Amino acid sequence: MSDSKISSSAASENTVSGASIMLQEVTKTYPGQKKSAVGGLTLEIPAGSIVMFVGPSGCGKTTTLKMINRLIEPTSGQIVINGEDVTTMNGDELRRRIGYVIQAGGLFPHMTVASNIAMVPKMLGWDKAKINARVDELLELVSLDPELYRDRFPKELSGGQQQRVGVARALAADPPVLLMDEPFGAVDPITRQRLQDELLNIQSEVQKTIVCVTHDFDEAVKLGDWIAIFNEGAQLEQYDSPERILANPASEFVENFIGSGAGLKQLTLTRVNEVDLVDAITTTPGKRASDVLSQLQGSGRKIAVVLDSRGRPLRRMDRRQLSRAEIIEGTYDPDLPVVGEQATLNDALDTMLVASAEYALVTGRRDVFTGIITVQTVMEAIAAANSSMDDHHEAPVGLNSGAINVVDIESEPAESGGEPA
Amino acid sequence: MSKETKGLIYQLVAIAAAFAALVIWLVTADLTDTERQTLDPGTIWKYTQEHLQITLVSAVIVLLIAIPLGILLTRPSLRKAAPAVRAVANFGQAAPAIGVIVLLAFWLGFGPKTAVVSLVIYAILPVLSNTIVGLQQVDERLVEAGRGIGMSQMAVLFKVELPLAVPVMLSGIRTALVLLVGTATLATFINGGGLGILITTGVNLNLNVVLIAGSLMVALLALTVDWIGRLVEQLARPKGLS
CATH class of the missing domain: 3.40.50.300 (P-loop containing nucleotide triphosphate hydrolases)
Structure with a gap:
């Protein structure tokens, strides 16, 4: 990764x-x-x-x-x-x-x-x-x-x-x-x-x-x-x-x-921005709800995301909410499942579980909305991560003098220089 | 209005009321000639000035000694000496003030100068120990943060440590000032002047009105100094600290 x-x-x-x-x-x-x-x-x-x-x-x-x-x-x-x-x-x-x-x-x-x-x-x-x-x-x-x-x-x-x-x-x-x-x-x-x-x-x-x-x-x-x-x-x-x-x-x-x-920690190794995100129907406060609803129905998506003027997500609306509303409101929903694009898949899964949602909204730099990550995406990414393992990067130098303890998989820790904690 | 501001106003009102009551009492009271002479407003003003002068001179000397000393004693290299110096300062305060004043007078001679010296010895402790405590209670991590972003030791002292120690230091200074106003009464025993003369005259000549007036003047002066101290504490408290 x-x-x-x-x-x-x-x-x-x-x-x-x-x-x-x-x-x-x-x-x-x-x-x-x-x-x-x-x-x-x-x-x-x-x-x-x-x-x-x-x-x-x-x-x-x-x-x-x-x-x-x-x-x-x-x-x-x-x-x-x-x-x-x-x-x-x-x-x-x-x-x-x-x-x-x-x-x-x-x-x-x-x-x-x-x-x-x-x-x-x-x-x-x-x-x-x-x-x-x-x-x-x-x-x-x-x-x-x-x-x-x-x-x-x-x-x-x-x-x-x-x-x-x-x-x-x-x-x-x-x-x-x-x-x-x-x-x-x-x-x-x-x-x-x-x-x-x-x-x-x-x-x-x-x-x-x-x-x-x-x-x-x-x-x-x-x-x-x-x-x-x-x-x-x-x-x-x-x-x-x-x-x-x-x-x-x-x-x-x-x-x-x-x-x-350690196996589960592999989840921590993949970041949200490394997997394919799903595009979302976005809208802004003040738009007509029926327009958004028809857009949503046309695309087959389940939710629309309301963004503020700087492109940051405010709330999500599903079809039922859209059909009830007339104008899109700009109130902020504090329970919105949001993860940063640098978050790990672990974090993303966590966020979804906490919000009881099968998706989470992804934000990039300065909290700008970039897409949606779903449970399926996470599962596919885990499967993919398990099957690939890169191993061709040179690690930087790190050693202690007095003990040839170059970072080497086989070497045992040196005994020198220990100090009581 | 905050609790502290209210307290300040009450204290000021109380001082003014007590002073007014004292003046009314003295004006209306049936005084003997001796009493009237001793309590002549011009004379009392002169004593008050002397009293304040001794107090302020001592206070300035106390600050000049105790604050730099307190700062030095919290620097890493001298930190170990702090308990010893505080013990000495403690000794100065624990000794009875009247004893210190009289003994010093035999050694240094009678007069206001000796009074100032003994008052300084007496009042150094609260300022010194509050300077030390005020600086010690500054979060070590803030000092490290300051050094970590490239502030020199001096810059950390003047921009971080001292501003954060100010509330504690000021309350020590206020304590010292109140102590000084009260103790300056004893200066009269060694010809140092001040309002103490009213009290001794009152006792020696059995003039109760003079005795009471003198004591009340000292008490009101101490309360006024305390009030000014509180006011300064309020104004000088760094913003952002609650």
Whole structure:
């Protein structure tokens, strides 16, 4: 599936704006501790891809992430971003060039949404007009109406909205690299799924290099182009595409970490935009219901989708509702089964089950309606996914020094550098 | 109107009413000549000015010492020293104020300067410990978020930590000011001036009206300072915090 992800991004009009990151034999040893928190890690993070760091708590994944922007200074080793060694440059200047998102957004509660987002551009000395325009642009990007949200304070936002503003702030100065530390850990599962979809949508627009720490393996499979599974002391157990990790876990540790149900997790590997969607009859508020009904009957479809002026779905209407109505109303139906096109088939099935519908509406960038996915589509896609398995992608480099532990299906985890959690 | 705003208005009304009652009482009361002389409005105004002067000078010195010290003691490198410094500050407040003032006077000489020194020792604790607590209660993750987006340590301190600590710090400053107004009464024992002289005169010459008037003046002054403190707290509270 990374295959199709990569080809689809290459096909899109956006070019990769991300930078490659190379960690070279990076070690972090805290004073007074014998074992390293991160031991001699060499890791290549390809430009424009999403790399997920997963592992048990205390394994050093967060330490590794924070060494990329030098919030934690490595004890030894080099950090190279886009070919430039950034190990010794001014840390504050480095961090202004790298987006950083933490749990719940980490917004400053005494500043408005706009001032939060404007922090980095201000530090970089942008002029006011440019900053204001950028703030609005970013709020649009994360699907928040600038008019409505610009002047709000963080406590006036929901958890999911705060997280979106957090992402907007991180993207403010258009950094090539985005680091995320358990970004979706503090929101409820449904919001989390939406935010994940949205992140993937944003990524398809901006093409950054994203490094994201999570403890949720499903999240890693869903978001990651590549997944790095760490053991204690940031020992790399496996660094590969989600498909291959699921199909060929490198060690018992990885197997245990994936957990049971690896088969079902394959569902998580296919995205809604990779299957054929069904076209739908769409209409807008204010149209005559009888016209829509006859259109519907002519096409043999069961439902019509009402869209707002920006093409976002408001509600669905079946034949019976249409025959009763005169004019199409523009009220929003909160129970509408909607999935983002970056959602996995797993999410889509989930959404259908929750709404007790055999279909779900699919939305693309900025919540614009793109089509309908049905239960049949999902079933066919599962069957197709099971029969094909790509295996010709070179995984990026990842190993710990002192142990020849190249990501290799046969190799056992090295014993060196472990540290009590 | 918020609860706090209402409280502010009530307090102001109460202060004004009490002051008016005091004035009416003094004007209508049957005073002896000595009492009338001691309670001459011009003299009382002079004492009040002295009193405020001692209070304000001490307060400014307290702020200049306690706030930077509190900031330093919450920086990672000096965090360990915080308990020790707080213990010393605690000692300053735990010692009886009258004892500190008199002992210092023997050492530094009698006069307003010594009064200020002892008041500073006495009032440093609330400001220091509220500065420390105010900065400590700032969410660690916000500091990290600030550093993570490329703010320098100084920028994080001035734009994130201090603004978020302001409510707690201001309430410490208000406590200190009220303490100072009350304790400045003792300055009179070492020739420091202030409204305390009315009280001592009242006690020494058995002039109850003077004693009561002096005590009430100090109490009203303290309440007024408290009111101003509350007002500033309201106005300076960062928006976006509830």
